[in-house]
Amino acid sequence: MRGKTGIAAALGLAGALLLAAGAPAWASSGGTPGKAEKSTADHTVFKELQGPFASGEEVTQACLKCHTNAARQVMSTRHWTWDYVNPDTGQPLGKKTMLNGFCIGDRSNEAFCQSCHVGYGWKDASFDFSSEKNVDCLVCHHDGDYVKVPGLAGHPAYERIEYPARSGKFIGPVDLPKVAAGIGKTRRENCGSCHYYGGGGDGVKHGDLDSSLNAPPRALDVHMSPAGGNFSCATCHRSDGHALAGSRIAPTAADPHGPIVRGENSGRNPATCQACHGDTPHASRPGRPDALHVHSPELLNAHARTLACQSCHIPAFARGGVPTKMSWDWSTAGQLTPEGTPFQKKDEHGHVIYDSKKGDFGLGRNVEPEYAWFDGKVSYTLLTDTIDPSRRVAINTFHGTPGDPQARIWPIKRFIGKQPYDTEHRTLLVPHTAVKDDTAFWYNFDWPKALKAGAEANGSPFSGKFDFVQTEMLWPITHMVAPAEAAVGCQECHRQNGRLEGVPGIYVPGRDRHANLDLIGRTLAGLTLAVSLLHGLLRILGGGSRRNQA
């Protein structure tokens, strides 16, 4: 009796101690500390942010009163310049000049596309890149209720407007003082407002980035899930004076190093898997010898010498329910109803598969990636490059030699496009599509006009003769990392016609063999069996052993 009460008392005391000491104060309010608890400044009390503001630029000027260097920092990044020169090839890349197989090109469409520029007012070549007040602080730091409307050259709506035009849907005027007072660290929704929606819609371009990552279940993204690491984008894409780690034009394809130690000054990209996990992340569980493991840690770590982590740990992309575009055929755009109005066709899930403005789309969900050697070097077909229209044109090419220490086998999304090109000059063309005027394709459905206007804006020649050419574009798959238990199984690659079928430079047991050795081996084994059976048959017919048995 006394023993029992003693135990109960001890348990009660232990419980009370755990409650009192086990967790920081903010834990009871759920997960990570909120902005208010973490920030040393409460922006709601600053008079400078209480407005009134006539425009985004005025908010920026208020921000810069305290954050004096912020605009200059942003202006040195690609988020601002949309410009990048590939150091290996000298190719002018960056969104300003690069082509893609989706909306094709930026120039002439700036007022629309630049709703994803981290600035205000870029609607044509006259934009002032040196004006600090043109930097948009809010798009990355707002806490909700701030939308840069396509067509307004990076501005939010300052008055109530119908968007999309003639849709019957309206966007109310932005409450700039409220947005300014609510600013904080970047959330996934901030980054996602552009990076999810590239190519004209949720999940369209990347395949591994869409709005399902705002609150993903653990199975979709083990790092970003509130049930997992609850990372924001910036947890991996670390910023240093507004410069963010990570790039799809110049990614770090191989990072054969241990984790980055705090204080380490190696200049390594902090956004790689290895930056946290190191290059030998698979470890033994205590008490179990390796031979008992289905997956021996050494064996798995050896795979990391050939494969990107992503190849096994992202079993499929577009896994969050949002489809990604796998193909886009511009050549069928421009069909109108008998009444002469544009229309859309949708699939059984309500996703658009035809749009008069854009043509036919092929959608994909839970798409198994393709795999290719990739050393992080990418080259592009630019407006100035001559193409061979008899073949599929590679808008971008991933380079990488099998076995190169800088290269790994990466999962990729291969997107197939069909887009206009000049049949005389044999160059790709950027159509003028999105800004409402009398040449834009989306409002006039007249290819020659749209292509002429696009060529003029890009300073590229246009003969007036055009056709459509099949193109392809590659996207590295690196987000939507699944929990370890959902990683790609051995047999997915270690078999014939598996995921790695056709990937050169590696010997994959189960996939590869020497056909002649197999032929000789099987023949010898078959002959031995045949001779044995024949010998046995002769013994039975000869009655030798039967007589012995008797």
Next chain:
Amino acid sequence: MSTRIYLYKRFERFWHWSQAALIVTMMLSGFEVHGSYILFGFGEAVRIHTLAAWSLLTLWAFTIVWQFTTGEWRQYLPTLRRVDAMVKYYVTGIFSDAPHPFRKTTAHKHNPLQRLAYLGFLAVMSPVIWGSGLLYLFHAQWPAFGLDRHLSLEWVAFVHTAGAFMILVFFIAHVYMTTTGHTPFAHIRSMITGWEEEHP
């Protein structure tokens, strides 16, 4: 009237049958790893193959000690004496109930052909399969020993597969030869019980 001799001792029988089970397991899992068929699933096949390999190595460690301490190793010394008679027996004599040219004794359990076959297993197949197999097994550790500069997995796998086919051929022939006793199951029975019935 037949007489019985105690030919195979307890450890020898234990060794033989557990080795047989392990080799069958390794052939089943090994040819799956090779990609000949899907049975256990690739990852599981690798695990089974690895476990069986370590088990067999352990068994062999005991067996080698047993062979030397008992002097049984002499059973594997090759001889060409009367090999011709053995070949002649299997090619012709066996069909006409000719007497077996070899009489088993505890000092000579194996006929001259058997001795050659088992020596071939020990001296050729075994080094090929174990040498390539251990390199294969420790592929992950090659860079630590600088082996990756000299070896390719492709050729290690080639040699290992060649060894596996040799063992498969040996296995088929061996199993068939067990039926060539005075009854089809006589040899198997004596390998289970240890007792060999002598027939004049």
